[in-house]
Amino acid sequence: MTVSPPLRIAMMLESDGPGGAEMMVFRLSEELRRRGHVIVPVGPKHGIGWLGDRFRGAGFPTEVFRLRRAIDPLCVLELERMFREQSVDAVHSHEFTMAVYGAAAAGRLGLPHVITMHGGFRATKALRRRIALRWAVRKSDHVVMVSKATRKSFGP
Template sequence: MRILLVDNSKGWGGAEEMLFSLATGLRNRGHYVVMFLDEGSETVTKFVRADFNVWAFQRKSFRLLQSIIKMIRIARNEKFDLVHVHRNHDLLVGKIVGYFSGKLPLVLTQHCRLCKSTFFVINLPDRIAAVSKYIADGMTERFLKLDSKINVVHNGIDPTEFEHLHEDFWCRWSELIGKGPLLGVVGYFYKNQEELIELLPFIKDEFPDVMLLIIGRDDSKRKFLEKKAEQLGVAESVLFTGSIPHAEMKHALAGLDLNLSAFRREGFGLSVLEGLAAGTPFLGYRSGGYPEIIEQGENGYLKDTFAELLQEILSLLKDKDRYSKMREQAKKSVSNKFTIDNMITNYENIYKSTN
């Protein structure tokens, strides 16, 4: 098939990592893939480096109309079979480009819960892939008529990439010499990292050398988190690692004792999958897409309250036998269920269903 993938994200997170895996997998299976991306974005740089056919467009003010006209011209020449957008706010552009390029089918991947969206816009795609049942349920709760269009397609990983890990990854960080246990959280800083900082005073009572590693970069909210740590007297127990290249992330996750999150609206959680594949148990709240990944007591724990989450973190860290077994089980829990191959096959089936 000749597939046009559209994404106007400027940054790079789990959704972009999934898009990269999908595009690579489709190309490896013989599909012709072209990317329409936002000019000046990190996605352009990374897809160009991977030798994809990339077109970059400006999306602001009157430039948007010029970009759409150019998109239509390119799409007509390329004779695509379908358009696949990866943000619901790309739907209108995707529909216009597809319609004037031969009334092409439109597919949407929805990575997060719907915020502001009208039924007119969200009903534009012919098929919708929700990355979790949590996302799918949120869409049908607002717009019941979408139910017949939605398929749940979980994100996937390549288990073979997690076979040779450097669990000593954090040993090269001078700030962490003699420290432990190492607790980590991955993601943009709007994901309630402050609540994990609030856990630290209680954890330090039992583990004085504990460290919370906040992995990622978000300059807009870092000062808020730093102030929170200072107010609670745990600033020396929080390390902002900055962004870690994805090629190294598996080693970083393997070097953690626990992968944590206090976010309650996670669409799915690719870093959770990657952490499990690296053998690192996950603990968080029973919400969002996490219950579709975590097998309670096998590869992690999901709790309902702050107190319950704190208690389970302490309990697991103290029980060395249970912890060791959970690290082994974590790897097994994702090796077959959440694979890139399964994900790509599911998308191919969705593409076929649009014809």
Template structure:
């Protein structure tokens, strides 16, 4: 039977890690045998997600940027578990995994999730190009990323498969978040989900909130995520006079619960691939305002399933939010369109089926 190893260099609660957990656990439940190869010195989030699912786990240590010891350990581990297909995620494991799979004489698949870390140095681009050359397939999670990979690595577009991320999220009828935040009837809540890094654009969202605050005195902003900008965002909220209406929720696992509390969802990123949080908001039919970056315009059907705005533009972001807050009918129509599109294109079972079909071709 099919025995799949999933290799990843990080194990925090990011999109690549969540996608790995979803694919491995779904395929395990369907009868395939799955092994996750994770960093020994990571956060442990992915381990906690996989415990009790039947997915086996092995841990590696990367002692230096170029480690012969790790390469040899990977070959031995893949052979010991009699793996038939190795699936590596992102740059580092793509390079190590392709070499190990070739030495162990098995098929290899690479998925790139959006980070173009590899593109900034010629040496990395060459290393990834060699990894792709010795692999059966290179997968990109978006059409935009596929185009970047083709150009960056000097490879034909036909060598790249595009498999969008998939999500499975059941709508929650009543959220506990509004009580948690002390919101009263009549209060409106806009929500963003994403780690607090500059690329996610939360500073621009907060500035947009400052523009909206006087016109919409019942409006609150909540952001679920963690990261380096937490203190700066709190300080900026105080400067804008909205500190009492600005809520940092930290890392949350109850995404369906917090989405159910939101009157609208905002994705203010300045750079992006295909964010899972956006797909989850679509799946549970939230009105959406999002930056027109990466694969987001395609996901939102060029504005037919959510409003698109120029990135890093607080006035434009504020205007789009105000439009949905004041036009309930349009907001409902966009939310319904988003839900239909998510169910048709971005459902988790569809993503898993596409990967299973790809493994069968290796």
């Protein structure tokens, strides 16, 4: 049996309030750290701070992203810089916004990218969002839907 070396994983989520996706991201990060990986939690600069506080309280150094508008190329460049500075080996993006921005930044650096979608159809109600998510899925190495219902809500 071969053992993979520990990875530095950017764990990105667009929200940081108390909720199911946030708790899953936190628990996944704890488990991956227990298995020897280094987790770099990345959350919104101007969020409420609940998830960031949990991460810092558990000893994780946190990073932030900043979106100035819905389409923000500067955010991609800032994520790239942070990934390089943190020596990130892989990016795991949760939910729509981070799926798109994570795919763009990871792709430009040649890093593996995983998307996990927790929510349903509201994330892609608008055509431009469906197009953006389909692009991100094509650019990513793996996509996880947290349930059959979530998968069904995104269509084929």
